[in-house]
Amino acid sequence: MYVYDQYDQHIIENRVKQFRDQTRRYLAGELSGEEFRPLRLQNGLYIQRFAPMLRIAVPYGLLSSKQVRKLAQIARDYDKGYAHISTRQNVQFNWPELEDIPDILGELATVQMHAIQTSGNCIRNTTTDQFAGVAADELIDPRPWCEIIRQWSTFHPEFAFLPRKFKIAVNGAVSDRAAIEVHDIGLEAVSNDAGELGFRVSVGGGLGRTPIVGSFINEFLPWQHLLSYLDAILRVYNRYGRRDNKFKARIKILVKALTPEVFAEKVEAEWAHLKDGPTTLTEAEVQRVAQFFVDPAYQPLQDQSAALAALDAQHPGFARWRARNTAAHKKPGYVAVTLSLKPTGVAPGDVTDKQLEAIADLAERYSFGEVRNSHEQNMILADVEQAQLFQLWGELREHGFATPNIGLLTDIICCPGGDFCSLANAKSIPIAEAIQRRFDDLDYLFDIGEVDLNISGCMNACGHHHVGHIGILGVDKKGEEFYQVSLGGSASRDASLGKILGPSFAQEDMADVIEKVIKVYVEQRTEDERFIDTYRRIGIDPFKERVYAANH
């Protein structure tokens, strides 16, 4: 992974000093709450229901075991022993004291971490495929490009006060696990016919109050021009994005208002001035960054298909776990393992300090000391030897990471919701738990197969409910918490937005509603048809009829 040099280190140390002084001035009354707000947000600090929430950047989801240990220590010393993996691959602490934040940032800086631009109306953490660099279906490793974008976006002087937050995602694989088409900018690394590297550029995708799938405005942007082209997009947005209404301020509204064609023309016109300037990337810089992402010292191994199949036959639990929680690796004899942070009864994405330490330890023993966070709020050991898989499974079970539910109905993406977040209309964690309890029969869960169930506690859509095959949105009706259900969303390459099923439901009805939806699917599906495919074939009406039948 990328390792800071003296320049990178210097910049984050400057930041700690700056934020320490900003916090001091706020506590001394020299900065008003309103003035401190954008400053603290640009450092990931929210004032929450019970305590501040601090969001720490995990650039494109990559962590070293040393960093994981530091997070464990912070969870213990400054939180109540918990950390939370967010849907942007970041880490959140829900219980720090405001006065301690500068010290926490100081601690993070010792392991090359920070909280820069994890919130606020600026360019946020760039995200990518959690299997970047190891996926069997990868064409181009997106991580060097993510790091190049990270550096370009960090304290970009022109774009610190955008109309609204701005999110960039990069994909380099056949499958789009980074959901690039629902980002403000989505970049797909591609090669042209001449074998040259470039990017397909999508703009104006996003979730939130007005979910929109992005539009591709450039089919091949040569890599040298990546940053000047991003500068051009951001400049057009900074100048012309709406600032009169916070709900219409995302770039998607501007792209839609202008039409993607006109927006693309404006970007081209701006880019004509910037192209070939000093921001043009050099071969040397790309090489410098890329060398941090070369393969670790893989052993020449063979795939262990027969041995693993034999273990499967002896241990049905192992077979089940292996079917769900492992992913194909580009190297023979290796496999990527997802640690499920979605056991029933735990808030999705939560880990304790002790679990983090266990993960750091497992990473060192099984996976070259590296860990990844996924936007589905799980953690990954990306480089495990297949021959060690059975032994690893045993250890994961001890630590509570072996729930065999990756990609299944109970692998729920869920925002912190009304239990923590002051923006939320409704709680989301208890809904996740009720659904997990209802579908606790593993055979049935496996039989249902792949379903993305995403829950957001409000319109801001941190739980990505629009792109869940089943989406749940908390709404406020005259001070009471209700839940709206949508079906048919997808964050994959065939991205689509869910359609609302009908009137919303009370909290206690939610498990029943989801059960009815699933029953319709089970009855209607053809062999091997996934939930989303059945939905696309039969439409929303059969689901609607079943779910609302009792009300008539």
Add this chain to the structure above:
Amino acid sequence: MQRIIKNDQVIDETWHLLAKDATLEGLSNCADLIVPLALWREHSHALKARDGGLGVWLDADEEVEEIADDLGHFQVIALNFPSFTDGRHYSSARLLRERYGYRGEVRAIGDVLRDQLFFMKRCGFDAYAIRPDRDPYDALASLNDFDEVYQAATDQPQPLFRRRS
């Protein structure tokens, strides 16, 4: 008398900033004036004929393209921040410096607080009218919050990746 930060120092203000609805009526001939864009557009001949210094100010929704052909007439271009979270004029300042080659004073006015200064300086501002309820001497420190940067901008035309050793 108000004081402003100019070239990293606090100095006494000598310019008069005219309100957005100002008219020619009663304008001093020899005072140094920063006039609103509308007045300039309407009365550029009369304004050019005065003896005093001339500057123009743009509100957040007024674009530098509107004065791009007139830059030689202005000793000062002031860019207004109605709120410190309105970032449009960071782009305006860079365009003035980098695209239109403006060499006079580019001044931040309005809701200007010390924590914006480092970014403003990078984008080509060289003068800052700190909000009157704040101490400009305190604010000086924030001009140097960072001593290394990643991006190319007005103050540093080479991005870090071309300067790393």
